[in-house]
Amino acid sequence: MQNSKLKIIETNKLNLFYGAFHALIDVNLQVKPRMITGLIGPSGCGKSTLLRVFNRMNDLIDGVKISGSVKFENKEILSDAIDLITLRKRIGMVFQRPNPFPLTIFENVAYGLRIHGEGSRLVLDEAVQKSLTAVLLWDELKDKLSLSALELSLEQQQRLCIARLLAVTPDLLLMDEPCSSLDPLATMRIEELMNELKKEYTIIIVTHNMQQAARVSQECGFMLLGELVEFGDTKQIFTAPRDKRTDDYITGRYG
Amino acid sequence: MKRPFEFIIEKLVLISGLASIIFVVLIFVFLLKEGLSLFGQENLWGFLFGQNWYPISDPPQFGILPLILGSFLVTLGAIIIAVPLGLASAIYVAEVAPSGIRDVLKTGIELLAAIPSIVLGFIGIVTLAPFLKNVFHLSSGLTALAGSIMLAFMAMPTIVSIIEDSIVSVPKSYKEGSLALGATRWQTIYRVILPAASSGILAAIMLGIGRVVGETMAVLMITGNAAVMPTSFLQPVRTLTATVAAEMGEAVAGSGHYYALFAIGIVLFVISFAINLLADWFLHRGKKKRKKR
Numbered sequence: 001m002q003n004s005k006l007k008i009i010e011t012n013k014l015n016l017f018y019g020a021f022h023a024l025i026d027v028n029l030q031v032k033p034r035m036i037t038g039l040i041g042p043s044g045c046g047k048s049t050l051l052r053v054f055n056r057m058n059d060l061i062d063g064v065k066i067s068g069s070v071k072f073e074n075k076e077i078l079s080d081a082i083d084l085i086t087l088r089k090r091i092g093m094v095f096q097r098p099n100p101f102p103l104t105i106f107e108n109v110a111y112g113l114r115i116h117g118e119g120s121r122l123v124l125d126e127a128v129q130k131s132l133t134a135v136l137l138w139d140e141l142k143d144k145l146s147l148s149a150l151e152l153s154l155e156q157q158q159r160l161c162i163a164r165l166l167a168v169t170p171d172l173l174l175m176d177e178p179c180s181s182l183d184p185l186a187t188m189r190i191e192e193l194m195n196e197l198k199k200e201y202t203i204i205i206v207t208h209n210m211q212q213a214a215r216v217s218q219e220c221g222f223m224l225l226g227e228l229v230e231f232g233d234t235k236q237i238f239t240a241p242r243d244k245r246t247d248d249y250i251t252g253r254y255g
Numbered sequence: 256m257k258r259p260f261e262f263i264i265e266k267l268v269l270i271s272g273l274a275s276i277i278f279v280v281l282i283f284v285f286l287l288k289e290g291l292s293l294f295g296q297e298n299l300w301g302f303l304f305g306q307n308w309y310p311i312s313d314p315p316q317f318g319i320l321p322l323i324l325g326s327f328l329v330t331l332g333a334i335i336i337a338v339p340l341g342l343a344s345a346i347y348v349a350e351v352a353p354s355g356i357r358d359v360l361k362t363g364i365e366l367l368a369a370i371p372s373i374v375l376g377f378i379g380i381v382t383l384a385p386f387l388k389n390v391f392h393l394s395s396g397l398t399a400l401a402g403s404i405m406l407a408f409m410a411m412p413t414i415v416s417i418i419e420d421s422i423v424s425v426p427k428s429y430k431e432g433s434l435a436l437g438a439t440r441w442q443t444i445y446r447v448i449l450p451a452a453s454s455g456i457l458a459a460i461m462l463g464i465g466r467v468v469g470e471t472m473a474v475l476m477i478t479g480n481a482a483v484m485p486t487s488f489l490q491p492v493r494t495l496t497a498t499v500a501a502e503m504g505e506a507v508a509g510s511g512h513y514y515a516l517f518a519i520g521i522v523l524f525v526i527s528f529a530i531n532l533l534a535d536w537f538l539h540r541g542k543k544k545r546k547k548r
Contacts, residue, residue: 055435088437095435099428102451115438115446161432168436 007071008033008172008202009054014068016049018061023049025226027068031219033171036194036203038217038234040210042254045223047206051174054204055091056084072172089116092165094175098157100149100164105141108149108160112168131163135193155186159193173197175205179212191216210250214238222246283524290521293317293514302518308482310502310512317515319522321484325399325492326468328485329478332403333410333467338460340407341414345459348415349422350444361419368412376476379405384477391489397479400488405473410463417462421455421541422448454541461534465527471496495519 009031016024024046031037039047049058056077058064070077077087089112100108107114109128118124128145132138137159141147149160158178165173175194179187194203194216207213213220214234221231222243230243241247248254293302297317305318348360383404384396425448433443449456471494479491480501499516506513 057431057435060431060434085437085439088435093435095428095431097428099426099432101429101432101447103447111433111438111446112436115433115436115442164432164436 006032008073009204010069010071010074011053012069012071014050014053014070015066016046016053016058017065019063023226024053027228029221029228029231031202031204033202034198034200035218036198036205036216038213038220039204039206039223040208040213040220040249041223041229042249043208046226047223048176050223050228051093051176051204051206053078054172054174055088055093056082057093059084085116089168090170091172091174092168092170094158094161094165094173094178096177097181098154098161100152100157100160102148102150104146105149105152105160106145109163109167112164116168127167131167132160134166134197135159135163137163153186155182155189158182158186158190162193162197171202173201173203175203177207177209178205179207179209187212210238222249224249286517286520286524289514290517290519293511293518296511297515302515303522306484308498310506310515315511317511317518319495319498319515319519321482322493322495322498322519323522324485325478325482326494326496328399328488328492329402329406329474329494330464330467332400332488333406334460334464336403336407337410337414337463337467341411341459341463342418342456344411345415345418345422346444346449349419350440350448364412364415367408372409372470372473373476375405375408376473379473379477387489393489395479395491397477397491398489399478399485399492402474402478402492402494403488405477406467406470409470409473410466413466414459414463417459418452418456421452421459424455425451452541454537458534458537458541461530461537465530465534468530469496469523469527471500475500495523499523 007030009029011027011029014024014027014029015022027050029050039050041047052058053066053070054072054077058066066078068078072087072091076082101111103111106124106128109131110124113124113127118127129138129142132141137156140156141152149157152160158181162173162178179190182190191212194205197203205213205217217234219232220234220237222229222237222241222245224245230237230241230246232242237246238250241250302317302319303323304320305316306320307316307318308321309316344360344364348357348364352360379401380397383401384398386396387393387398387401388396429447429451430443433447434440438446474494475497478493478497480493480497481491482493482498483490485492499519502512503516506516
């Protein structure tokens, strides 16, 4: 019992097919709460696919078949009985390219609350301030809340997308290469933000940037051709990998 | 040194490209020349806002306000019917329908566009007009409402396909972002996708209006053709286009009546030019907004 409390996500023999393509093969993964878990591997290895299993975004794609088990806080999320709306409210996702809605900054952050039925201006105001403060945008933007979100810089947009998630108080943040369209300085600042956020949230980050995984994550998994080859303490993965394939990847023999 | 063949082809293409502009200019010049002759005997104000269209009485009266209002009423009715229907069906085709049904629907909408307007006109006369007559207890079913309903069918294909295009071109990332926040499909459509597609939707409405204002045959057949000031949808009206079509054959060349019909042509030209310009502006604005991302 003590042990299960230490896992927020647990997959067991997870297999996923896109039509005939076997994209995830027997993935067994355990993610601990309040830390950053990194998933690395060459493109096409299935790391983004795995991430999208956790909030069931793969449902949007035709011809996806999933078997095995994925538990979020000990509840099976692959079952049809799961309420996707509640699940996605509790598990937020940050995408590769910042994707703020073509609405005002305020409405972007308030969006999640609005769709879940919150109409009180007072509550919305407070949530917007709190969320923007958490991503360190409040001071910059507090006088520009009615501006279109598309006017912001890419880094600001990505922060806004994170704030948009925080407004609905999720438990788990999924980040799918959140810095791949940002410059190095913006990347560094987003990483600092992630370090702040991990005090209150669990984060799983997919990245093709090994240095980034080494910098921000505490635990890390290496994926290759749909398999989770190795998973463990980040330091150990990068200094003393147990699997030869992991060693080859982190030393740059392919990828 | 260019090869002669290349040279000829190049010039031919250039001339073809310019032809459309030259034709538009020539048509407009001709319209202006004939139409403006009217204003020797009639002032502009009396023409546009005169309430009586009696072109062959003595003295003739050339007030086209009843015709303008007739066109306006029929168009308004058609748009009120066609826009909600068109929007809903575009949303269904673009976002909701499974791909099999989508293909069938798109073909159906294209077929609707392929029906000649005269066919819609006589179907209107034999089915819609008697139906309206019975429902509203009218002396004749040939009314502005009948025209609006038939024209709504003609505007639908334009409206649906342009709105569908603009919905499909909304970046997929908006949809993903919204769904990933726990929004339902409908919330995603009306809170994110429709606002993002709003330029295209406005353009579609404009082009729908353009289609309706310019339509002649069907309205000539089923609006009842009474050039009186319209007061209700359940009354026969006459549109600008129908007036020209009905009277051009009998107007004596060079008479005031003849010139007045050309002047109506100018009015129609200006209206559809303005509508097209507006539609273009909306489409352009939509593209620019997207490029900014």
